[in-house]
Amino acid sequence: MSLLITRPDHEPTTKYLSAWSEKIIKLAQDKGQKVLDLKSKKATRKEFEGRISKLNPSLVVLNGHGSATAIGGQDDEILVEAGDNDHLLHSRITYAVSCSCGKKLGPKSVEKGNATFIGYDDDFVFTSNRRCLSKPLEDKRAQPFMEASNHIAIALLKGHGAHDASKRSKEMFEKSYKDLLSSNADANSLQDARLLWWNMTHQVCLGNADARI
Amino acid sequence: MATQKDLLKDEEIRKLVTARLSVLSEDTIISVGSDGSFSRDELIEKVEAGDRIGNKIAQIEMEWLQSFKQN
Numbered sequence: 001m002s003l004l005i006t007r008p009d010h011e012p013t014t015k016y017l018s019a020w021s022e023k024i025i026k027l028a029q030d031k032g033q034k035v036l037d038l039k040s041k042k043a044t045r046k047e048f049e050g051r052i053s054k055l056n057p058s059l060v061v062l063n064g065h066g067s068a069t070a071i072g073g074q075d076d077e078i079l080v081e082a083g084d085n086d087h088l089l090h091s092r093i094t095y096a097v098s099c100s101c102g103k104k105l106g107p108k109s110v111e112k113g114n115a116t117f118i119g120y121d122d123d124f125v126f127t128s129n130r131r132c133l134s135k136p137l138e139d140k141r142a143q144p145f146m147e148a149s150n151h152i153a154i155a156l157l158k159g160h161g162a163h164d165a166s167k168r169s170k171e172m173f174e175k176s177y178k179d180l181l182s183s184n185a186d187a188n189s190l191q192d193a194r195l196l197w198w199n200m201t202h203q204v205c206l207g208n209a210d211a212r213i
Numbered sequence: 214m215a216t217q218k219d220l221l222k223d224e225e226i227r228k229l230v231t232a233r234l235s236v237l238s239e240d241t242i243i244s245v246g247s248d249g250s251f252s253r254d255e256l257i258e259k260v261e262a263g264d265r266i267g268n269k270i271a272q273i274e275m276e277w278l279q280s281f282k283q284n
Contacts, residue, residue, distance in 0.1 A: 011249065011250070012242070012244065012249075012250045013244040013249065013250055016244070065246075065247035066247060067247065072247075076247075098247075099246035099247045100246070100247075122246075123245055123246030123247070123248075123269060124244075124246060125243065125244060125245055125246065125273070126243070126244050127241060127242065127243050127244075128242045128243075128244065128250070129240050129241070129242065130239075130240040130241070130242050130252070131240050133242070141241075187233075187236035187237055187238075188237055188238055188241060190233075191233065191234075191237055191241070191243075194273055194274065194277045195243070195273065197277060197280070198273050198276070198277070201276075201280075
């Protein structure tokens with residue numbers, strides 16, 4: 001079993017996703033998995049295509065900006081695109097923290113091969129605190145978004161099936177937004193609750209729902 | 214419900230979304246998909262302008278409210 005993860009970090013959104021993904025990498029390493037970490041300038045199409053073919057990872061986590069049809073790497077260079085190289089996602093589980101790729105790239109990638117794609121069919125949104133931009137892991141406002149998202153990979157690494165991992169992640173989104181609503185909710189909490197609910201609603205699990213890494 | 218593109222043409226929706234944003238703390242940043250990260254004041258400007266980001270924030274607000282109606 002092995003994990004390939006992409007972590008572009010060229011602007012604030014990707015910096016946050018990259019920093020919080022360290023927790024996934026640590027868990028994978030603790031579990032003795034081989035981890036291929038395509039961070040920063042290594043998150044290029046050439047590296048992605050070469051490494052995925054060579055390592056043949058059972059789990060791929062893609063952080064980056066995306067569209068309905070593609071997911072980007074460093075400086076938004078397209079790493080994988082529907083109808084071009086989506087075959088690289090066959091026979092494995094992919095989790096894409098990237099906007100809207102659950103609309104077209106996800107369905108395309110699971111058309112053939114025993115593949116699973118977990119992602120979002122609309123924008124992935126989150127709140128952060130301006131004062132934490134240089135230290136994302138200390139950002140309490142971003143924490144519930146990042147932890148619920150990370151929980152997909154964490155559940156998969158702990159042996160859960162793909163559908164179950166997605167369900168557990170959605171439950172974390174739900175618990176977080178309900179906690180925010182039920183505490184003496186201030187304006188920030190109410191806004192964050194809406195965004196957590198949005199991500200939960202738009203998370204999709206496509207293809208083989210029972211797949212495990 | 215109006216389509217996402219049309220939402221902010223509705224004066225009442227625009228006022229509602231602007232009011233929601235205006236009470237957020239000044240240090241709030243919201244990342245909206247591939248469009249990037251925006252401060253509270255930048256988002257208010259986008260809602261006033263009725264652009265894609267402003268309409269996305271409005272869509273989230275309206276679908277959230279709609280979800281309570283459905284439940």
